[in-house]
Structures are given as structure tokens and as C-alpha cells.
Amino acid sequence: MSNLTLKQLRYFAALARHGHFGHAAEACAISQPALSMQIKELEETLGTMLFERGARQVRLTGFGEVFAERVREILRDVDELGDLARASRDRLVGRLRIGIIPTIAPYLLPRIIGDLTRAFPELDIQVRETLTPKLAQELSDGLLDTAIVALPVSDPAFAEVPILTENFVLVRHARQAGQPAPSREKLRGMRLLLLEEGHCFRDQALSFCSIPTGRPREGLDGSSLSTLVQMVGAGIGVTFIPEMAVEVETRSASVSVTRFDDAQPCRTIGMIWRRSNPLAGQLDRIARVIHCACQAG
Amino acid sequence: MSNLTLKQLRYFAALARHGHFGHAAEACAISQPALSMQIKELEETLGTMLFERGARQVRLTGFGEVFAERVREILRDVDELGDLARASRDRLVGRLRIGIIPTIAPYLLPRIIGDLTRAFPELDIQVRETLTPKLAQELSDGLLDTAIVALPVSDPAFAEVPILTENFVLVRHARQAGQPAPSREKLRGMRLLLLEEGHCFRDQALSFCSIPTGRPREGLDGSSLSTLVQMVGAGIGVTFIPEMAVEVETRSASVSVTRFDDAQPCRTIGMIWRRSNPLAGQLDRIARVIHCACQAG
DNA sequence: GATTGGACATAAGGAAAACTTATCGCGAAA
DNA sequence: TTTCGCGATAAGTTTTCCTTATGTCCAATC
Numbered sequence: 001m002s003n004l005t006l007k008q009l010r011y012f013a014a015l016a017r018h019g020h021f022g023h024a025a026e027a028c029a030i031s032q033p034a035l036s037m038q039i040k041e042l043e044e045t046l047g048t049m050l051f052e053r054g055a056r057q058v059r060l061t062g063f064g065e066v067f068a069e070r071v072r073e074i075l076r077d078v079d080e081l082g083d084l085a086r087a088s089r090d091r092l093v094g095r096l097r098i099g100i101i102p103t104i105a106p107y108l109l110p111r112i113i114g115d116l117t118r119a120f121p122e123l124d125i126q127v128r129e130t131l132t133p134k135l136a137q138e139l140s141d142g143l144l145d146t147a148i149v150a151l152p153v154s155d156p157a158f159a160e161v162p163i164l165t166e167n168f169v170l171v172r173h174a175r176q177a178g179q180p181a182p183s184r185e186k187l188r189g190m191r192l193l194l195l196e197e198g199h200c201f202r203d204q205a206l207s208f209c210s211i212p213t214g215r216p217r218e219g220l221d222g223s224s225l226s227t228l229v230q231m232v233g234a235g236i237g238v239t240f241i242p243e244m245a246v247e248v249e250t251r252s253a254s255v256s257v258t259r260f261d262d263a264q265p266c267r268t269i270g271m272i273w274r275r276s277n278p279l280a281g282q283l284d285r286i287a288r289v290i291h292c293a294c295q296a297g
Numbered sequence: 298m299s300n301l302t303l304k305q306l307r308y309f310a311a312l313a314r315h316g317h318f319g320h321a322a323e324a325c326a327i328s329q330p331a332l333s334m335q336i337k338e339l340e341e342t343l344g345t346m347l348f349e350r351g352a353r354q355v356r357l358t359g360f361g362e363v364f365a366e367r368v369r370e371i372l373r374d375v376d377e378l379g380d381l382a383r384a385s386r387d388r389l390v391g392r393l394r395i396g397i398i399p400t401i402a403p404y405l406l407p408r409i410i411g412d413l414t415r416a417f418p419e420l421d422i423q424v425r426e427t428l429t430p431k432l433a434q435e436l437s438d439g440l441l442d443t444a445i446v447a448l449p450v451s452d453p454a455f456a457e458v459p460i461l462t463e464n465f466v467l468v469r470h471a472r473q474a475g476q477p478a479p480s481r482e483k484l485r486g487m488r489l490l491l492l493e494e495g496h497c498f499r500d501q502a503l504s505f506c507s508i509p510t511g512r513p514r515e516g517l518d519g520s521s522l523s524t525l526v527q528m529v530g531a532g533i534g535v536t537f538i539p540e541m542a543v544e545v546e547t548r549s550a551s552v553s554v555t556r557f558d559d560a561q562p563c564r565t566i567g568m569i570w571r572r573s574n575p576l577a578g579q580l581d582r583i584a585r586v587i588h589c590a591c592q593a594g
Numbered sequence: 595g596a597t598t599g600g601a602c603a604t605a606a607g608g609a610a611a612a613c614t615t616a617t618c619g620c621g622a623a624a
Numbered sequence: 625t626t627t628c629g630c631g632a633t634a635a636g637t638t639t640t641c642c643t644t645a646t647g648t649c650c651a652a653t654c
Contacts, residue, residue, distance in 0.1 A: 304641090327641095327642070327643090328642065328643055328644080330642080330643075330644085330645095331641070331642050331643075334641080334642085335641085352649080352650050352651065353650080353651070
């Protein structure tokens, strides 16, 4: 009637090892009758005798022997469960699903993944690159563990930790190199090339220029910073890119880069995760590692 | 502090499957708080969170997922334990160690093993051939499960079941073929070839001739019935062999076989096993199979 | 923005399980 | 026969586990 118990299996294993109720009971730190009862109940549950109670000795039955073998395996596996938990409590193990927005991914991801892998070799890192709203949704749904986005996200369910703050630079055609940075008013008069809608970087750029984000704009939208820079190089207009993208994107285009002196446009990159995530503490450690990774560059 | 419990693992598996405390509890046929408490205790035992309690849903943590995988395996193994027991309750499985005396083994063993293997294909039969006292000792020590010997053994610790009763025949030289069976008095005057001391068959033959068994005898002792028959064929004396040995042993020797008319000498072959052996019932079944095997011949 | 409802946690009390000490009974050894 | 070792059984107590009732939080709804 009653189900099998791990306790019964442990007692059984002890008795099988000692071949003596008294000694086995002592090894289990219980009294001999307690062990007798558990063994008896185990045998009743199985409907088979496990031990042959001789006058002077207790012996496993034939079935008891094959049973004992299996039980030893099971107990070992169960004990390994505990080890597994203990191990994963300290060091970070298993899968870590990171979301990241497209205006960060190409520039920071190699360094981030490198440093994380070095810091947590047992971590299986999976990356998903898409826009912030989708990342937030997937984070909520438990499809992601954390995301690297531009702050603030301002979702009360998420914890936010800043990673780095970086300026935007103006990208103009190469022939405009050396010209001073235009004022915002002048900027609004230029043909400003931006990312497609949905990219937070688009909104941040518009915001810097004091242009309402909702309003339909004339002009072309690019699907990546790389595309935008190439368009600038072709003389189609100007654009912004974040500082971290400068080196990569302006290398092979006839463009010039201009930094603003005062009131520099900037964005804050940060990590977010569900507050309810029990990994919160370890995500904090990860955030610190990523922080260092980004500062170092 | 408290140890892992199978119950906890079962509840955990249910919750992992349902992702909902209420539903999982229902599936386990317990109340929701009971499940909550067990899960909580499991998590405390492990020192790690297994589930992420969201506002609207319950999700496994990363560690919880790898944990769940292992737990499923363990639960499956444990359930197989029950199956294993249930299976071995009916049909006979595992090792069966049979002891048998030398004056039976060559003649009955092939048929016995054949029939047993046919009746219980999952039985792993091991045979040990030696004299009755040694068999009895090994049976007591648990080195054998059963033995096929001449009854009675009269050990109160052993159960005895007769298998067959067979007569002894007198083996004389071929030139004496057709001569009537001698009386016991005449027998005592002949040179009687017997097995070495320790063989019960020796004692039974002596007993038939009303010769005290303990007394030192003139004459030669053979180590097997085959040897004895060959010696008879060489004209050295006469001997007894059991009926079952006639066909095999007298085929290639110049001997004649004589059966007694009245007061035929005989022995009863039977199976013995420890009364305390929980397999007693199944040994009974085996005895019946062997019984049939011997009758059929 | 107050309210309602769903869902898990907590509390308290009671039923069941498990352990303890004491004792019995059996078989072997002295 | 007595004695002794050892496992089974009995009775009582502690611990565990489950139940019902209640609390709390959060999200959805009006």
C-alpha cells in the first residue's frame, strides 16, 4: 500500500552491507526495531522477501541481490542530486540566455562573451538579438534570463543595472572633416539618417535633436548602423552612431566623425532581469563582469 | 538538515510538469499547502531555488531544469524497482545454484537442466557436484539454493521433497548373464566393488547387503560408477549401480545386469533446501518440474 | 485608484508515520 | 538444560505530514 521510501532503500542498503540488523541499525543511527520495521514494510511493499533470516545470519535472497545493485545506483544518483545543487549554488552553471539590442551587439558582444566564458567556464551562453520591446516581452515570459539594453526600461518587474554610458558622435561625409559640430537647430535642417522604427537608438537621436519621435519623417531609414554610415559616405545625409561603433563602422567609409563639446548626446547601456529571478544575485555578478569588460575596452 | 525524500521529488516533478501549485497538488492528491511546504523544504535542503514564483506563473529556474531531468530519471528507476519485484514474484529469475551428488549428476543433469531452462528461461542455473555432506554444508552457508541428493537427509533446517525412487541393479561380468540374482548371503561372499567413502550410494549398497558401513573393508574402491563397471567388466568383482545409470554405463563394458525380484534395493532421490529460504514456494515449483523431467525418462 | 479574484505562503490543529524502550521467542552454543 | 545472541513484536512518544482556514501579494477589472 504505502509507497517506496528513500529511507527504506537506505536502510536496505545498510542491512545488505552489514548482514546484521543490529549493526546496520547502528550505522543508520536508529534502533534495531526501527530498521526491522522499515525492512519489513519494504518487503511487503515489494511483495517479495529481500532477506533470508537465518538463525545465525541474515542473507540477501537471490532477488535481493539484484535489487541491492539497483538500489545502490539509485542512492548514488540521489546523492549526486545534492552535490549538483551544492555545486550550482556557488559557481554559475547551466544555460544563460542573454538578449541584446542590435545597436550594441556587434560592438560589445565579442568582448562580453569572451570575458563571461573566461569567468564562468561552465556557463552555456545563448544570445538573442532583437529590439528592446521584444526583449522585454521575452524576459517576462521566461525565454530570456537577462538583457542588455539602453536604460531606462522602467518596468517595475525588472531590475536595472547600468553597465556603461557612452556618447553619440555625428557622422558626416569625409569632406566635412574639421568642420565644427553643428548646433541642434542646424541639425534639424540636415538630412538625418536614422534606424527603422523600434530601435531605441533612433528615439534617442531624435530626442537629442528635439524632434518628436512619433511624427512621420521624410528621409530614409536604415536597418543597421553600418548601412547608415555607408549612406553617409555616399553623401546622402548625416547620422549619429554611438561611440563604441565608431572604430568598426567608419573604418571603410569616406566619412568624418565629430564629437559634441557641450551637452553631449549619450545613452546608458545596462543589464535588466526579472526581480523575481532567483538567479538575481548571480546576475549581479555577471553584470559586474560585463561592466569590467566594457570599461577595459 | 532533513534529507531528500522521494515524496519531495515526486511533488517536484509534478510541479515542474504543471507549472502551477494548485494543479500539481491536485495531481498528487494532496492539498496545495502540503505541496508548497514540501517544495519549500526541498529547496531549503538543496540550498537553491528550483522555481521562480512569478506573479502569474511558476517557472523552473535554470538549475531547476537540469535538476528536473535528473529527478525524472531517478523516479523512473525507482518505479522500475517495483516492476522488477512484481515481475520476479511470479516468474523465477536470477541465479539458481543447484548442488547434486555424483551418482545422479551424469544421468539426470542433462535432462534436468534442459527442462528447467525451458520452463524458466530467465533462470541462470549453476551446478555444483560433490558429496552429500559438503552439499548440506554449502546449503546451510547459503552457497547453494537447493541440492539433489538421496533422501533422507534428516536435517531439520532442510525441507525435503522426493523426486523419484529407483532400484539398484547388480552388475556382474558378462559371462554370468542369465544367472539368477544371488541372495544377500551369497552377495556378502562376493568381491563387492564400491565407491569411495563419503558417497551415500556406497552406504546404501552396504546397507542392502546388511554389511556395517563403518567397518574397514577389503577390496577396491572406485571413484565413479563408470570406473566400477569397467572393473567388473575386467572380472575383478561385482557392483551395484542405480537403474538410471544402466544405459549409460553398461553400454561399452562386458558386463551383465541383474535385477532383484523381491526386496529390491532402492534409493529415493529428492530435492532439499533451507526451510528459511523465502524462495521455498518457487523451489517447490522447480521440484515439480524436475519430478516430471525424471518421470518422463 | 479602489476592488476583486487568482495564486502561493503561512498558521494551527489533527492524523499518520516513524522512532524509542521494553519484552518476547527462537535457535544455537555452552 | 541453561544461557545468550538476535531479530520480531508491543506500547508509547515524538516527529512528520497533511488538512482547513487565513494571510498577502499582484494583476486584472471596473
